Amino acid sequence: MKGISGNGKGPGGTGNSAPDYEGEFLSVQVEATYPGGAANWKKYLERGLRSQVAVENGAPVGLYTVVVSFLVAKDGSTSEVKVVSAPDPDYGTAAEAxxxxxxxxxxxxxxxxxxxxxxxxxxxxxxKVE
Known part of the structure; x- marks a missing residue:
């Protein structure tokens, strides 16, 4: 029986295979963090986000939640930013996220x-559109 290869998604199968440190990990011992931690990340989002984009695009009152995924590389750079889920219509919120x-x-x-x-x-x- 063949085990799961070391891909960062769980045990290395039979225990004989090493993790592939060049591949993408979905589960890690220490997750990637924004410099300064969660508080700085929240501040960055609050300052950088054009929070009125939905209003500017005619969205009715309500909440519009977008989930975005992205890679954090070994050097800390980000790439492959993509929308995982967004409201339909999204009133520009997906592109803004x-x-x-x-x-x-x-x-x-x-x-x-x-x-x-x-x-x-x-x-x-x-x-949030009020």
Missing amino acids: VRVIERSGKWNPAIQNGRPVIYREKQRITF
Whole structure:
């Protein structure tokens, strides 16, 4: 019986295979973090996000939640920013969520077995129209 290869998604199968440190990890010992931690990340989002984009695009009163995923590389750079879920219609919220993540700058990379690894991060952003 063949085990799961070391891909960062769980045990290395039979225990004989090593994790692939060049591949994307979905589960790590230390997740990627924004410099300064969660409080700085929240401040960045509050300052950088054009929170009125839904209003500007004629959205009715309500909450518009977008979930974005992106890779944090071993060097902390971000890439592959994409929308996982968004309201339909999204009134420009999906594009705005992607824009703010793309401009977030360098992160502290995720760590697995003491080594920086590529990690897929997810972020939920909710736009409120009152």
